[in-house]
Amino acid sequence: MSGKSLDIAFWNYDRTRALSDRRVRIEGVEPRYHTAQIVPQIFERMIRQRAYDVSELGLTYFLRTFANGPSPFLAIPVFPNRCFRHSAIYVGTASGIERPQDLVGRTIGELALYGHDAGVMPKGILSDEFGFRPERNRWIVGDIDFPMDPIDFVPHPHPAGVDVSMAPKGTDLGALLEAGAIDALISADVPRCVLDGSPKVRRLFPDYEAVERDYYRRTGIFPIMHTVVVTRELAEQEPDIVRAVYKGFCDAKATAVTELAHGMSFNNMSVMVPWLTGLLARDRELLGDDWWPYGMSGNRAAIDAVLRYHHEQGLTDRRFRAEEIFVPYLIDN
Structure with a gap:
């Protein structure tokens, strides 16, 4: 060619x-x-x-x-x-945060940079639907679980009234959440403490799939x-x-x-995900045949x-x- x-x-x-x-x-x-x-x-x-x-x-x-x-x-x-991002918001179980409104005035971690792709959408949704305002919180930006190179190749803007600080190099924001040093965390990646089932952390929206499906039904936004x-x-x-x-x-x-x-005809047997065929059927019913x-x-x-x-x-x-x-x-x- x-x-x-x-x-x-x-x-x-x-x-x-x-x-x-x-x-x-x-x-x-x-x-x-x-x-x-x-x-x-x-x-x-x-x-x-x-x-x-x-x-x-x-x-x-x-x-x-x-x-x-x-x-x-x-x-x-x-x-x-x-990706639907209600699921990207994590809270400490001892923080007293039971609903989105309880995030007001809290210290929140964010992965990689203030306003990373998986942070922009949750903040916007929280603002639209629950009156959340990022300027009313303290923000700590850093890594989770594994070290990343600094995101120093793009500008890092934020309004003057927003309290944003960088975590010291090597800090694991998931560990801070589990220890209660921060109240919540917004992250594209799932912190290890959540994957390990720590009782000290949970998602803000425990039944996040139902919440995200309802969000799509109401807004048409994926x-x-x-x-x-x-x-x-x-x-x-x-x-x-x-x-x-x-x-x-x-x-x-x-x-x-x-x-x-x-693959649905053969129960998607090439993929090691039980019930995948049913999930695909439910997704197509909601999102359409061109679901992406x-x-x-x-x-x-x-x-x-x-x-x-x-x-x-x-x-x-x-x-x-x-x-x-x-x-x-x-x-x-």
């Missing part, structure tokens, strides 16, 4: 695997695929080194690249990582964590190539969907929510519109 050589980076998801194993080809492209042990390493290489032509980026990382003017990147409407960006030069100079890249990601996701849906949509038309509400929350939480100096951050010729997809 001959075509334009592109470096393309993403984590090892089922919805991208058909690209990296070459079952799906990108027309007119000779790709070199890249990944990393943890996905923030991909973000850092793209933002700090411009290491790739096409790269997965967390939405908050991407939006922070607009801090000093136009970003060097534009997004395509591909969303490889999305929260987006990450998108895929291309360099602005590629977007402007090679629109046909960018369209082909977008189609490649869509085809790879469709391959994964087909495999899962076809790409393109703008199925994602407007989710995109608008994260852009609004990002501004309301002081992470961007204005509220961006989707038309400002996505490749213009893919807006109507």
Whole structure:
């Protein structure tokens, strides 16, 4: 195969695997695929080194690249990582926090940076539905369970009235929560103390799946964590190539969907997850057959929510519109 050589980076998801194993080809492209042990390493290489032509980026990382003017990147409407995030809020059982309103005035830990992708959505939802205001809390930003390199390759904005401090290097926020040194924790990753079943910690919403399903029924929002960006030069100079890249990601996701849906006939026996077929059936009933949509038309509400929350939480100096951050010729997809 001959075509334009592109470096393309993403984590090892089922919805991208058909690209990296070459079952799906990108027309007119000779790709070199890249990944990393943890996905923030991909973000850092793209933002700090411009290491790739096409790269997965967390939405908050991407939006922070607009801090000093136009970003060097534009997004395509591909969303490889999305997750309902009521389940990302953890509390100490001795903290006295029984309901969302009890978070007011508390000390809350947050993974990696103030306003990480899994922090923006919970704060926004809590503000919309329970009157939560981040400026009324004290925030400690740090790691959980395993050391991470500092997220020093993007700006760290927050409003002047918000009390944010960095935990000392090597601090485990999950351990602080279990010890009662912080009252709550918001984290994309599940802390070890929760996985181990410590009686000293629990989720704010114990029946989080029911809460998250109800949230989707009411709002139509399946929260987006990450998108895929291309360099602005590629977007402007090679629109046909960018369209082909977008189609490649869509085809790879469709391959994964087909495999899962076809596997339902055989009780998804290739996957070590009991009752997976029933879960897929319930998800399709609620979310539709395209339960992980790409393109703008199925994602407007989710995109608008994260852009609004990002501004309301002081992470961007204005509220961006989707038309400002996505490749213009893919807006109507």
